[in-house]
Amino acid sequence: MHLATLNILDLMISLWRRTIDCTKPDDRSTWTWAVLQRRDVWQEHGSAVTGALHYLPSSFDRPPCNIAEKLTSGYKAWEFLLYLYGLGPRLLYNILLDQYYTNYCKLVHGVCLMNQHRITHDNLRQAYLALTSFTQEFEMIYCQCLATRIHFVRPCIHSLVHLPHEVICLGPPICSLQWILERTIGNLGEEIKQHSNPFANLSQRGIRRVHANALMAMMPDLDLERTTKEALPRSSRDVGGGYVLLRPREEAPRALRDCETAALQDFLPTTLIGDQICVHRWVKLRIPTGQNCYSAWKEKEKPLEKRRTACNVKVSHLFLQARAHECAPVADLCHIRYLLMMKYE
Numbered sequence: 472m473h474l475a476t477l478n479i480l481d482l483m484i485s486l487w488r489r490t491i492d493c494t495k496p497d498d499r500s501t502w503t504w505a506v507l508q509r510r511d512v513w514q515e516h517g518s519a520v521t522g523a524l525h526y527l528p529s530s531f532d533r534p535p536c537n538i539a540e541k542l543t544s545g546y547k548a549w550e551f552l553l554y555l556y557g558l559g560p561r562l563l564y565n566i567l568l569d570q571y572y573t574n575y576c577k578l579v580h581g582v583c584l585m586n587q588h589r590i591t592h593d594n595l596r597q598a599y600l601a602l603t604s605f606t607q608e609f610e611m612i613y614c615q616c617l618a619t620r621i622h623f624v625r626p627c628i629h630s631l632v633h634l635p636h637e638v639i640c641l642g643p644p645i646c647s648l649q650w651i652l653e654r655t656i657g658n659l660g661e662e663i664k665q666h667s668n669p670f671a672n673l674s675q676r677g678i679r680r681v682h683a684n685a686l687m688a689m690m691p692d693l694d695l696e697r698t699t700k701e702a703l704p705r706s707s708r709d710v711g712g713g714y715v716l717l718r719p720r721e722e723a724p725r726a727l728r729d730c731e732t733a734a735l736q737d738f739l740p741t742t743l744i745g746d747q748i749c750v751h752r753w754v755k756l757r758i759p760t761g762q763n764c765y766s767a768w769k770e771k772e773k774p775l776e777k778r779r780t781a782c783n784v785k786v787s788h789l790f791l792q793a794r795a796h797e798c799a800p801v802a803d804l805c806h807i808r809y810l811l812m813m814k815y816e
């Protein structure tokens with residue numbers, strides 16, 4: 472958590488903004504990587520970060536604020552993570568010089584692999600190569616073998632190389648990072664009822680939580696919260712493969728446009744027969760990851776400043792084709808196909 476977000480970002484931003492210490496005879500004017508040192512460029516960059524809010528999936532709980540205004544006053548670790556590894560590769564493209572941008576992309580690639588919930592051996596190999604290459608290139612292009620720049624190579628740079636090895640011993644970092652501990656502390660703190668002796672009360676709440684988790688691990692049926700989450704919402708429609716259509720839904724079916732009808736008939740030539748095809752529009756589609764993607768039908772009715780676009784998901788038509796070969800109900804296929812067409816038109 473602190474390594475990938477706070478420590479690494481503090482180093483990279485201080486280099487790009489030219490705020491890191493400079494020891495003579497080194498000269499800041501020779502730093503070709505300091506592309507954000509000008510106030511107007513930095514302010515424009517911060518505005519671009521804020522402008523990305525409306526295009527981030529709603530599953531991202533806390534979108535980053537204007538980094539030019541909030542960098543040293545209340546910027547959260549989650550915002551740092553999303554900025555550096557989510558928005559940064561796009562916002563810094565054609566701003567950083569090629570050698571610095573390529574080096575930065577290696578950092579992003581390696582850390583993103585390490586942040587996965589499931590990490591394969593191939594992922595570990597790729598992450599190790601990316602992070603090792605980033606570390607070596609970092610010293611070459613930033614330090615340039617100058618003793619006056621040795622302070623650029625902070626311990627966090629060296630620690631990145633050890634992340635893949637730690638996965639083999641401890642599992643994915645997401646299981647041992649500070650996120651889990653801080654969230655647990657917050658949840659237990661909310662349960663404190665005996666304010667006269669809060670620490671004793673907190674320890675007892677923790678013991679009770681451990682007992683409950685142990686019981687639910689041995690008897691999963693006792694986990695009512697998980698059972699409730701897995702239950703389908705009212706009036707939803709399960710179309711198989713982990714996809715669920717969610718309300719609200721259009722009251723009366725409407726006819727497709729000619730281009731939509733042609734596309735649907737090309738996709739299901741043996742199932743759809745006839746010139747007139749009518750479908751109901753649905754607002755949301757839950758995908759197997761648990762995220763919801765929204766159709767343009769309702770999203771376009773909201774003003775941009777109140778919209779959180781949730782379309783950054785990868786959709787594959789293999790599921791729909793498999794359903795077609797299984798002679799799935801025509802209505803289900805029409806609903807999904809039309810929902811996707813409305814989404815990306």
